[in-house]
Amino acid sequence: MKMADLMTHVLVAYTIAALLSLKYDWMTSPYTTAVMTGAVLPDLTRINLILDSALIENYLGIPFSWTPLHTTGGVLIVILIITVFIPKNLSKRVFLLLVLGAVSHLVLDLLLINASGRSYAVLWPLTHYHPPTPGLYLSTDIFPVFVAGAAALIAYKIKKDRD
Amino acid sequence: MIDLNTVKRVMIVILLLTSLCILFIYHGSLDPAPEMGAYPNEEDLIDDYERYIGEEAEVGGKVISTDPIIIELEHGDRTIDLELTGFDDDVEEGDHLSVYGIVRQDLTFEVKNGVVRPFFNIVYMYVISFAAAMWLAFRILSQWRWNGDHLEPREKPMSILLPRGDEDG
Numbered sequence: 014m015k016m017a018d019l020m021t022h023v024l025v026a027y028t029i030a031a032l033l034s035l036k037y038d039w040m041t042s043p044y045t046t047a048v049m050t051g052a053v054l055p056d057l058t059r060i061n062l063i064l065d066s067a068l069i070e071n072y073l074g075i076p077f078s079w080t081p082l083h084t085t086g087g088v089l090i091v092i093l094i095i096t097v098f099i100p101k102n103l104s105k106r107v108f109l110l111l112v113l114g115a116v117s118h119l120v121l122d123l124l125l126i127n128a129s130g131r132s133y134a135v136l137w138p139l140t141h142y143h144p145p146t147p148g149l150y151l152s153t154d155i156f157p158v159f160v161a162g163a164a165a166l167i168a169y170k171i172k173k174d175r176d
Numbered sequence: 177m178i179d180l181n182t183v184k185r186v187m188i189v190i191l192l193l194t195s196l197c198i199l200f201i202y203h204g205s206l207d208p209a210p211e212m213g214a215y216p217n218e219e220d221l222i223d224d225y226e227r228y229i230g231e232e233a234e235v236g237g238k239v240i241s242t243d244p245i246i247i248e249l250e251h252g253d254r255t256i257d258l259e260l261t262g263f264d265d266d267v268e269e270g271d272h273l274s275v276y277g278i279v280r281q282d283l284t285f286e287v288k289n290g291v292v293r294p295f296f297n298i299v300y301m302y303v304i305s306f307a308a309a310m311w312l313a314f315r316i317l318s319q320w321r322w323n324g325d326h327l328e329p330r331e332k333p334m335s336i337l338l339p340r341g342d343e344d345g
Contacts, residue, residue, distance in 0.1 A: 019305035023312055043319040043329035049312055056305075066204065067219070067252025076204030081196070090196045097185050097192075100326045128276035128291045129234040131213030138199060141206065143213025153272075153297035158304060 018152060019056055024161035025121060026052035026114045031168035035175060039106075047107050051114020054091050055083045055122070083122075084137040088115045124149040208233075218249040221279065222256050228279045235285070236274035239267045247273050256283060263287035270295040 030048040034040035058079045069077045081087035092111045099107045123132045124147055132146040150157050208216040215234040220227075235258065237247035245260045245267060260275060261284055267273055272293040278286040318334040320327050 018301045020308035023308045046315040046319050053312060065252050071252060075201055077200055078204040081199035081203045087199055090192050094189055094192045097188055098327045100328055126291055128274040128289045129215055141209055141212045141214055151293060153293040153301045155300060
């Protein structure tokens with residue numbers, strides 16, 4: 014369960030995007046959504062709930078793990094795949110916004126409480142090193158969504174006032 | 177006539193998907209690396225318990241008994257029941273318990289640290305995450321469109337899905 018709840022990730026991404034929109038006029042709703050989309054990509058590992066990696070291993074007879082989706086290398090490939098379908102004149106912008114959202118997700122998950130005190134291999138496949146975690150919250154805690162929700166509301170209000 | 181641009185994009189996507197599959201297989205083949213913080217997990221213990229006796233491990237599973245505390249480690253359709261020693265926090269059957277410690281003989285585990293996730297909180301996490309996925313799906317559908325060739329932002333959000341217009345972001 015090396016994930017915060019998805020709502021917290023989406024709200025944090027919304028907050029980041031809303032703050033960016035104060036500086037960049039082109040940062041409209043669709044681009045806010047791009048940052049939010051980037052922030053859910055690492056949790057594509059949850060595909061394991063439907064297609065269990067252990068069953069794939071048994072079926073194919075080869076080792077298999079969805080975990081790379083929740084690492085820098087895997088999420089970067091997923092973002093590149095999405096970017097292929099974005100018009101050329103927007104692809105660089107959308108790529109960077111998806112990366113921003115994904116990085117926010119990976120960084121938040123580095124703070125999760127873990128029994129061993131070690132986090133996850135965020136930079137894989139560059140390194141399998143699991144950095145120590147400060148252990149701020151659990152993926153199943155309820156308070157992070159309120160903190161993220163308050164931040165998103167404040168960012169929304171600031172943006173509204175400026176508009 | 178075949179659109180060269182389309183062929184190029186298909187090739188790039190195939191290349192990227194292949195790279196992703198290589199990562200899935202490569203990661204699946206990795207051995208634990210405790211020196212890197214990658215301790216043996218449920219899969220490792222289920223595959224070859226004897227190999228890890230006396231070593232540090234980090235595993236998690238559903239609490240199936242509270243006295244003594246026993247958790248069920250699961251990997252696919254294979255499970256083992258692990259009896260915990262040295263852990264006396266309050267837990268209830270159905271909670272999820274992650275533990276770090278030493279693998280001992282006879283399917284016992286000496287806990288150095290444990291983290292309890294109550295059943296209610298696990299349900300909460302799935303419900304709130306599902307709500308977030310739905311919210312994002314609506315935003316994507318209402319703000320982006322497939323023009324037959326690319327995904328592009330809509331000039332105006334689709335009104336059925338976002339009746340109050342473009343006021344939330």
